[in-house]
Amino acid sequence: MLPKAARLRNRADFSATMRGRRAARGAVVVHLKQGDGAHGARAGFVVSKAVGGAVVRNRVKRRLRHLVAERLPAWTPGTDVVVRALPLAAERGYAELAADLDAAIALARKPRERRG
RNA sequence: UGAGCGGUCCAGACGGUCGCGGCUUGGGUUUUCGCCCUUGUCGAGGAACGUCCGGGCUCCAUAGGGCAGGGUGGUUGCUAACGGCAACCCGGGGUGACCCGCGGGAAAGUGCCACAGAGAACAGACCGCCGCGGCUCUUUGGGGACGCGGUAAGGGUGAAACGGUGGUGUAAGAGACCACCAGCGUCCCGGGUGACCGGGACGGCUUGGUAAACCCCACCCGGAGCAAGGUCAAAAGGGGUCUUCGGGCCCUGCGCGGAUGUUCGAGGGCUGCCCGCCCGAGUCCGCGGGUGGACCGCACGAGCCCGUCGGCGACGGCGGGCCCAGAUGGAUGGCCGUCACCGGUGAGCGGCGACGCGAUCCGGUCACAGAACCCGGCGUAUCGGGCCGCUCGUCCA
RNA sequence: GCUGGUGUGGCGCAAUUGGCAGCGCAACCGCCUUGUAAGCGGUAGGUUGCGGGUUCGAGUCCCGCCACCAGCU
Numbered sequence: 001m002l003p004k005a006a007r008l009r010n011r012a013d014f015s016a017t018m019r020g021r022r023a024a025r026g027a028v029v030v031h032l033k034q035g036d037g038a039h040g041a042r043a044g045f046v047v048s049k050a051v052g053g054a055v056v057r058n059r060v061k062r063r064l065r066h067l068v069a070e071r072l073p074a075w076t077p078g079t080d081v082v083v084r085a086l087p088l089a090a091e092r093g094y095a096e097l098a099a100d101l102d103a104a105i106a107l108a109r110k111p112r113e114r115r116g
Numbered sequence: 117u118g119a120g121c122g123g124u125c126c127a128g129a130c131g132g133u134c135g136c137g138g139c140u141u142g143g144g145u146u147u148u149c150g151c152c153c154u155u156g157u158c159g160a161g162g163a164a165c166g167u168c169c170g171g172g173c174u175c176c177a178u179a180g181g182g183c184a185g186g187g188u189g190g191u192u193g194c195u196a197a198c199g200g201c202a203a204c205c206c207g208g209g210g211u212g213a214c215c216c217g218c219g220g221g222a223a224a225g226u227g228c229c230a231c232a233g234a235g236a237a238c239a240g241a242c243c244g245c246c247g248c249g250g251c252u253c254u255u256u257g258g259g260g261a262c263g264c265g266g267u268a269a270g271g272g273u274g275a276a277a278c279g280g281u282g283g284u285g286u287a288a289g290a291g292a293c294c295a296c297c298a299g300c301g302u303c304c305c306g307g308g309u310g311a312c313c314g315g316g317a318c319g320g321c322u323u324g325g326u327a328a329a330c331c332c333c334a335c336c337c338g339g340a341g342c343a344a345g346g347u348c349a350a351a352a353g354g355g356g357u358c359u360u361c362g363g364g365c366c367c368u369g370c371g372c373g374g375a376u377g378u379u380c381g382a383g384g385g386c387u388g389c390c391c392g393c394c395c396g397a398g399u400c401c402g403c404g405g406g407u408g409g410a411c412c413g414c415a416c417g418a419g420c421c422c423g424u425c426g427g428c429g430a431c432g433g434c435g436g437g438c439c440c441a442g443a444u445g446g447a448u449g450g451c452c453g454u455c456a457c458c459g460g461u462g463a464g465c466g467g468c469g470a471c472g473c474g475a476u477c478c479g480g481u482c483a484c485a486g487a488a489c490c491c492g493g494c495g496u497a498u499c500g501g502g503c504c505g506c507u508c509g510u511c512c513a
Numbered sequence: 514g515c516u517g518g519u520g521u522g523g524c525g526c527a528a529u530u531g532g533c534a535g536c537g538c539a540a541c542c543g544c545c546u547u548g549u550a551a552g553c554g555g556u557a558g559g560u561u562g563c564g565g566g567u568u569c570g571a572g573u574c575c576c577g578c579c580a581c582c583a584g585c586u
Contacts, residue, residue, distance in 0.1 A: 002135090002136080003135095003136080004136090004137090005151095007445075008445070009444090009445060009446095010445075013445090014445075044445065045445080046445085053165095053485075053486090054165090054485080054486050055484095055485055055486055057486095058449095058486065059449095062136095062449050062450075063449090063450075065136090065449085065450095066134095066135080066449075066450050066451090067450090069135075069136095069450095070450095094450075094451085
């Protein structure tokens with residue numbers, strides 16, 4: 001899973017990352033912010049009460065942590081990511097969550113064309 | 117063999133692999149903090165849940181008195197304590213094993229009892245029954261409506277109608293009187309620690325329900341909560357002093373403004389009021405600012421397991437063994453295999469049949485649910501399974 | 514961790530000391546209008562969040578749950 005150093009651990013880091021690029025796919029919303037590279041890539045998770053009880057929330061969080069841990073080494077240092085789970089995530093299996101996460105990250109990384 | 121009652125235990129198992137958190141062995145690196153590799157070990161529940169009670173612990177003063185307020189409510193025990201548990205008593209349910217009960221007081225007082233009904237709380241004459249009176253009808257037996265009075269045995273209303281049955285009595289009736297029964301009160305005898313139980317004597321013939329209405333009685337209750345509380349660090353500003361004017365050292369612990377106060381005592385603590393007591397030089401309001409970190413508390417405890425003794429039991433004594441989560445954006449997990457279990461499929465086998473057994477393959481691991489200071493309970497949620505004891509019925513011997 | 518509140522027709526709200534569960538809007542039907550709206554008349558719609566208990570009788574009183582909302586530290 002994720003060692004302590006690879007996790008976002010305070011409110012300031014979270015809100016900074018949340019202000020970055022956002023993309024949603026399936027059951028997850030990904031916030032991505034490219035930092036200066038002073039530290040390695042880091043990730044944080046937000047699973048609200050709307051997703052379910054404590055057992056469900058923990059299960060969703062653990063699956064997401066495993067998924068992110070597999071992908072984290074590929075990211076450039078300084079990348080901060082916050083993964084938010086939507087209520088739909090409670091019914092998603094491991095493979096489905098993986099697909100959602102990959103799609104959302106790809107979308108967030110792609111330079112978005114300016115609208116309007 | 118069918119139906120049921122009570123209790124108790126489990127909460128998929130094993131292996132592989134990749135990981136996470138705590139403690140730890142050895143090594144590397146680094147001025148330290150730390151980081152990396154490595155060794156070993158531990159890592160969710162019976163409800164961890166809801167937060168309905170009780171305690172430990174910490175601070176408030178060592179936790180005081182009275183009133184108010186709140187809680188509990190059969191008895192005897194168990195316990196650190198409880199609103200919990202055990203046994204027993206009483207009442208109710210069940211053929212039974214057994215289950216259910218906020219189960220003190222209604223002759224201390226106050227309140228309430230809608231609608232219906234004649235009358236609803238020191239009762240009450242609507243119908244009926246009975247007597248008397250005049251009137252009237254008459255087939256001369258008697259009938260009818262009316263008035264006055266008697267009557268609580270019958271009808272009807274209601275959740276509830278002021279004891280029940282039988283007799284005496286009477287115009288008809290009535291505890292008016294009598295016998296038995298039920299119930300109440302007082303006293304006595306026996307049993308039990310006690311709630312209470314069994315028996316007897318006497319007394320008015322009889323007193324409704326509601327206290328989860330106010331209330332009375334007995335007993336219990338100080339407040340807040342680990343964000344308790346403590347240690348350290350950091351911080352802005354102010355004052356003093358030295359100065360080579362760069363700054364150094366010491367004290368205080370944010371600054372500014374306002375109000376009030378220093379044995380003529382503010383303010384605070386003991387939740388509200390009174391008393392009593394204690395601390396006592398600050399306290400309150402407005403505006404603006406700083407830090408919002410680390411460690412301790414924090415996991416050896418009313419601890420768990422085994423044996424034995426006492427007790428009907430809850431539980432307790434003794435002996436031995438064991439160490440068993442400690443995170444802080446919050447660890448305890450992901451994937452794979454085998455077995456087991458469950459659901460589906462149903463080759464085939466047994467049987468006249470209903471049906472039973474069941475290869476193979478597919479899917480699932482699951483119900484309720486996640487520690488956050490710690491315990492004892494209660495309540496609630498829940499897929500199933502194992503074991504023990506007991507009851508009632510049926511069949512066979 | 515602690516504390517308080519709410520739950521009643523589809524929606525918003527009432528209900529005196531416990532005594533027939535109501536009101537407005539909405540819905541449906543009819544009238545009015547050339548038609549619609551407004552207006553008028555009528556109709557239906559309720560496990561009072563759930564489960565127990567006290568009582569003759571519970572939306573109301575007591576106990577236990579469920580959901581939602583708010584506050585304090």
